[in-house]
Amino acid sequence: MYKTIIIEDEHRIREALSIMLEMVAPDLVQIIGYAENVENAKKLIERLKPDLVFMDIMLADGTAFEVLHRLSYRNFHLIFTTAYEQHAVRAFKYSAIDYLLKPIDPQELKMAIDRIADLQERVMADKQLIELQHNLSKTPDKIILPTQEAMYVVKLDQIIRCETSGSYTKFYITDSREIVVSRPMKGYEEILTEPEFFRIHQSHLININFIESYSREGIVKMNDKTEVPIARAKKDVFFKLMKEGL
Incomplete structure (x- = not known):
């Protein structure tokens, strides 16, 4: 059972994601908290120490990157949720980072949760976040290759x-x-x-x-x-x- 936090500034999307998680993974996911801005997200993650976090890229008062860079606890699986246009989604793929496009499809959500079981590491490497920010700001020119030994850029x-x-x-x-x-x-x-x-x-x-x-x-x-x-x-x-x- 993954203790899960949803970080999303739109109430209806938080509600929809919660309902879908109960539908597609009732035995795998336990929602333990919600946050809608950078400060609350940081405090909630540090206090509850989740196993899994769904996080919107753009929050009401900042970005997901601001949350992640301020955390001391990062031992969790992270799935970004995003409304980025299709061409920008390539940035996530180049950075080897899991993501879900809004509106979230239940089948895609189930597949994302299933993939977590195959991941050996919970902690997202800083180089992945750096490359994602870089790739979102321009045409990607690098790719992250994750192996058992390291993350290669x-x-x-x-x-x-x-x-x-x-x-x-x-x-x-x-x-x-x-x-x-x-x-x-x-x-x-x-x-x-x-x-x-x-x-x-x-x-x-x-x-x-x-x-x-x-x-x-x-x-x-x-x-x-x-x-x-x-x-x-x-x-x-x-x-x-x-x-x-x-």
Whole structure:
């Protein structure tokens, strides 16, 4: 049972989220408090020490970042709720931070709670918050790659390619690092998009800026000397991209 606090400055949204939580996770979530501004949110979290916090990005007197930066207790799972337009949602994905779009969908809420069980760490790294603020203010140029050992901040133009194996994705970086993340490729394909990135095969997504050569037989050689196959269904699209000089 997760002791849960909802931090939201709109009464109707607090009520709706409470009702939905009772519907989708009655045996997992126990709501222990509500707050609607920065000061009350800080005091409530410090006093009640929740397991899970739902927090709106924009509060009546400030932002969620002001709350988080002032906390001494941060041993909880955090799910942001936001009314940001769709293009800004990419910032959350690049920062590896869980979020729910308003109006909140009950099925998405249930999936978010289910994901918590797979998370080994409750504490959100400061670098995630820094990157989220950065990515919300401009077009994201970095991505957070969470592993069991650390949170890696990687510039998009340093990613040579990604390779998936089951529920894991391996990132090949220009400094010869290989970073393995316990998340499937599908989630990263949604944010590593064309024209720079191309899903060339079911198991491979490449940064086309690092292509050294490619053959009509269906092999792409990257400039780190690795070779990647072109899926038969992707050949026409890939060759068209190359012909257009992307």
